[in-house]
Amino acid sequence: MADIACFVERYTINKAEELNALTNFKIAAMNMGHQFEYMFRSDIGRIPDFDALFIRSTTDPMNACYVASRMAELNGLRVIDDPDSIIICCDKINMYLRLMRAGLPIPETRFLGKREMDRKTVLNLFEDLGSPIVLKAPFSSFSTYVEKVDDIHAFYETARRYFRRTSEIVAQQFVPSNFDWRVTTLNGEVLFVCKYVMPAHSWKIQHRENGHVMWAKIEAMDLRNVDPKLVEIGLAAAKAVGDGLYGVDIKQVNGHYLVIEVNDNPNIDAGGEDAKNPEVYERIVRHLAGE
Ligand SMILES: Nc1ncnc2c1ncn2[C@@H]1O[C@H](COP(=O)(O)OP(=O)(O)O)[C@@H](O)[C@H]1O
Numbered sequence: 001m002a003d004i005a006c007f008v009e010r011y012t013i014n015k016a017e018e019l020n021a022l023t024n025f026k027i028a029a030m031n032m033g034h035q036f037e038y039m040f041r042s043d044i045g046r047i048p049d050f051d052a053l054f055i056r057s058t059t060d061p062m063n064a065c066y067v068a069s070r071m072a073e074l075n076g077l078r079v080i081d082d083p084d085s086i087i088i089c090c091d092k093i094n095m096y097l098r099l100m101r102a103g104l105p106i107p108e109t110r111f112l113g114k115r116e117m118d119r120k121t122v123l124n125l126f127e128d129l130g131s132p133i134v135l136k137a138p139f140s141s142f143s144t145y146v147e148k149v150d151d152i153h154a155f156y157e158t159a160r161r162y163f164r165r166t167s168e169i170v171a172q173q174f175v176p177s178n179f180d181w182r183v184t185t186l187n188g189e190v191l192f193v194c195k196y197v198m199p200a201h202s203w204k205i206q207h208r209e210n211g212h213v214m215w216a217k218i219e220a221m222d223l224r225n226v227d228p229k230l231v232e233i234g235l236a237a238a239k240a241v242g243d244g245l246y247g248v249d250i251k252q253v254n255g256h257y258l259v260i261e262v263n264d265n266p267n268i269d270a271g272g273e274d275a276k277n278p279e280v281y282e283r284i285v286r287h288l289a290g291e
């Protein structure tokens, strides 16, 4: 029997589907004879009392959950997300460098330092990557710092805004699609595959308009109908980051796959991502319990 702590922060839980998933984890653990306790920021000092820590709050090296993750690792707990995965996935430059080194297919990608930005360099980027270019700040999540620019003025305007908070940004070839594949993996195995279908008129899975956020529609896939090549690329991309729990975003273009991102702390909504693989809760608990 294992004692599992599940780190949550109320303010990062927005939907009933997330709360229901947290309940599903607890039920799965109890059915398997394990203890599963929700833990808040003020309980961090109790981490050494547990066998495993499962973080289900927005991960960021600046957040309390990172401290929790480090503490868990130092105390020999099994931990998802482990501190290295948090560090890597919260920095798109680190993440893309790993994907490149592992030889994974990604859109044409360049990194641009603050001091390197001049007219000639930017025009060269448009020549290399075509137009529009997708600009990303390394720390972006939920599509917040990912924008399309289609001329040098827009490039400068957006890049300058990002450079206020970072010294290096990502410039990427635009790969149009109306959905992203999401391959979610744990310790080298696939848990589920789904499609995130963009909201109408949006090229990103989250669409913001007048303060209103629209989300992609989740279409869970039957794993038997998923192209093995897609799963293979998802697993290889995850492996380039670590051996934890990851959601890999992949675009499909003319039968080819391009990895867009490896996410730590991937979404698992009750009735959403779990729809075709309800055993996902049990599998994650089993891993945390060291079975
Ligand atoms: N090169 C690209 N071409 C087209 N769409 C992209 C590209 N890169 C990212 N996107 C889309 O933008 C959204 C956010 O991108 P992502 O890199 O995952 O940033 P974030 O971490 O902020 O979510 C995703 O829906 C993705 O499909």
Ligand SMILES: [Mg+2]
Binding pocket: 141, 142, 143, 249, 261, 263
């Ligand atoms: Mg993303």
